[in-house]
Amino acid sequence: MIRDLSQTLRAILSQPGLPAELAAAQIAFDRPAEQFKPQQTTVDLFLYDVRESVELRSSEPVIERAGGEAVIRRPPLRVACSYLVTAWPVGGTEPALQEHRLLSQVLQVLSRYPVIPAQFLQGGLAGQEPPLPMVAALVDRQKSLSEFWTALGNRLRPSLTVTVTIGIDIFTPETVSMVLTGELLLGERTAPDETALKAGTEVRSYRIGGRVTGAGDAPVAGATVTLVERGISATTGGDGRFVLGAMKPGSYTLHVVKGGTAKDAAITVPAPGGENYDVQLT
Known part of the structure; x- marks a missing residue:
């Protein structure tokens, strides 16, 4: 350098x-x-x-997201x-x-x-x-x-x-998988200066993210992804990724449409271990 x-x-x-x-x-x-x-x-x-x-001197990392992964680069x-x-x-x-x-x-x-x-x-x-x-x-x-x-x-x-x-640059970039599920917890605090919530007041909701792909695992941009039971939709970006929320825990159906091709996928929120919200549209 x-x-x-x-x-x-x-x-x-x-x-x-x-x-x-x-x-x-x-x-x-x-x-x-x-x-x-x-x-x-x-x-x-x-x-x-x-x-x-x-x-x-800076301690703020730079995060780049692509292909379902996040690359974390510590400042030089x-x-x-x-x-x-x-x-x-x-x-x-x-x-x-x-x-x-x-x-x-x-x-x-x-x-x-x-x-x-x-x-x-x-x-x-x-x-x-x-x-x-x-x-x-x-x-x-x-x-x-x-x-x-x-x-x-x-x-x-x-x-x-x-x-x-x-x-x-003195640090090696770290590559990690992007979070599939984000959890939001609402409720009444036990006291104004405390973060704990009163029992029985908690309401959990989730935001989910996934990826729509086509033949050869290529990302499908511009597909409409609908959570049927909630009637909420999102459109995939250039990398085929989408985000939907908020929703309570439970079983749902994702309806994916791109042009004349459609597909339904059954999902569980939050996703059990090893599962995700990706859909292959073929």
Whole structure:
């Protein structure tokens, strides 16, 4: 993921329509130590800090439902990656001014994007949600510039910092079967601040879900599913699934119609172990 981020920043700084000096510069990711002496004009982005973004930490999972199953994805680790950006002009008569101009062009380009647009995202970052925030010219007050450059093994020179926060998946998605029956319990509480219900006041009702399929177990969309005894109906979605409710426990009949094909299925609510409310319409 971090390599993909570096390639993403390279894509931003290599896009068409950039100022001539920046467009002609190569984009590197080397440590700007004393021995770093590029042979052509270069913009160097040195990754010097990687840490979790505690402010963006989330514990809310994302749940995707399809085919009677639910895929639970725990939120990714949010990681802030900081790059030291320096300019290294080669040739010309006033290298210092060329360096300043090149840095200002980089700053202008990166500052256009508070979040990185999708067209620049590379590798595993493509399609990542939420969008990746980017901050250019960020001031790190905990960093002493002179000590920082001494640690790098070079003399102090103009630079700016760009920080991008990415998501890194560290948990394996969990796939579970979707609930077939939902139970609703109504009644009078034993006290306003208690959840227990008074005996004899409980009323149980259920909501059921199932799937209508055709030949080859293909989902049947747009079928009408009716609970005959209650006279309530639902229409299946693109995945063939339907939901009906509410109803008391008991025996019922599902009447399924699609075009000129119909089928009745006897069901019990709640479903006994191993049974479901799926109907094959053939």
